[in-house]
Amino acid sequence: MGVAFMKSRGTHSRQEPSCLSCPIRALTVYLGGIGGNAGEVLKFRKAWRRVPRKTVFVWENEICDEFFTVHRGWAYCYRVTRDGARQIVQFLLPGDCVSLTALYRNRMYFSVRALTDLSLCVFDSVAMSDYIHAHASLGQRLEEFWLRESFLLSNRLMDLGQRSGPQRVARLVLDLHHRMTARGIAKGRTFEFPLRHQHVAEASGLTAVHVSRIMSALRDRGVIDLDRNMLTIRDSEALSDLAGISSTEATYQTVA
Amino acid sequence: MGVAFMKSRGTHSRQEPSCLSCPIRALTVYLGGIGGNAGEVLKFRKAWRRVPRKTVFVWENEICDEFFTVHRGWAYCYRVTRDGARQIVQFLLPGDCVSLTALYRNRMYFSVRALTDLSLCVFDSVAMSDYIHAHASLGQRLEEFWLRESFLLSNRLMDLGQRSGPQRVARLVLDLHHRMTARGIAKGRTFEFPLRHQHVAEASGLTAVHVSRIMSALRDRGVIDLDRNMLTIRDSEALSDLAGISSTEATYQTVA
């Protein structure tokens, strides 16, 4: 996690990591909480795989019988409209599993693309499903993950349905910062922000051009600062005020 | 509690129904598929309750330890922004369960309101959770309900993020028609449509005024017809073309 691996597909020379010492294991469905056994999981892990940035590795409407966990880097799930418009459904950070979906049916309803260079833990989805369901507490944890997923999706729905462009952007930034912090990847108010305007746009239902104007305005007003993929929240007060964080969200956000 | 307390338009004078002969039992989590035992479920059903239209019976951010199934009528889940804007997250039709959420935590993250006069089957959420998890096949079914829920939410996300007003309205109409048909409530191209423009607006992230203009246009072009809460799809071709139904959705929509 500490090691940089930005461009260079040549770097990234880490050894295949073990689940036992994985710093993000507590975030996963299968190793978080009390029920997981890292040794056992490691035994049926199929592979540890690297994916260069911009690569699509799960395709909407196609078969996928693997279950992934993001080990390092960023990715995102998206779907595309019949006439080509893309909607980013979710950004994936280290510790996030790429698709609970694969546990049930292998026909995916979204695509997944690496945003940065990525490393993934790969499992056979049936094996993972069997493992989870063999441990009652993991099954319960899995269901809570679904609950959380629905909650997060409904948050996004609120954003797209009821909030202005600047609000959507502010909320996206805060959300990512919050998640990065929760995983210990971000420490203070500055954190890695590898999204292009186009990504922000596709996530928030705006245009890249308009996102540019919004972010420029935020920068001019001294609310945020963005330099070389590092984003700094300068005026946290102003940002969350703009975002209009509600108490409901604050409550649920602590879930992970 | 089971006693009626509507101002009863006189209709709705049904006896408390039994799960055994319930026409929508196949749609529920706990009685659909192969694992459910209607006699057993009926035994721990807490009540059968009527709720007059416009009544809120689940509150965002409040405790709720009941699990409901819509037995008759329409309802909707919604959330409200800090500055008062409402987003309808989901419409609930007979057979839909009001909140899987209550199975896990009793603090709700949305409110639920009756759109029409409503009758509900009421369960203690812990009892229901125990029952479902005591039957492996029901547990699995529950997880598939979560999958479906996420899929549907991501559909809505696509709508709000990437589609124009007319498209959103067209899709909402088609979606409701599809669901009504799947439950045998709608037979042909005409079906009950109790939503006010305001509801359509809050679901699709538009304004009631604008929804009015959109629906007038659809009517003028002979695409739909709306008379006294009955909606008729006159030109199904044109409507789904406008909606831009993708193959992904068609596939998943057959799930139920």
Next chain:
DNA sequence: CGTCGTATTGAGCGGTCTCAAAAAGAGTGG
């Protein structure tokens, strides 16, 4: 130094909103 991807900026358009008023329905009570 040239190329490619990305960001910025400007000008003009259009979809959707706001505000406001009028019209149409639906329910209520006489």
Next chain:
DNA sequence: CCACTCTTTTTGAGACCGCTCAATACGACG
């Protein structure tokens, strides 16, 4: 059946947010 009220729908006019298109600037990389 009518008169009254309340809710909902319709319509118009004007404003604004966000979009489109296009040109330019920037920055990373080879």
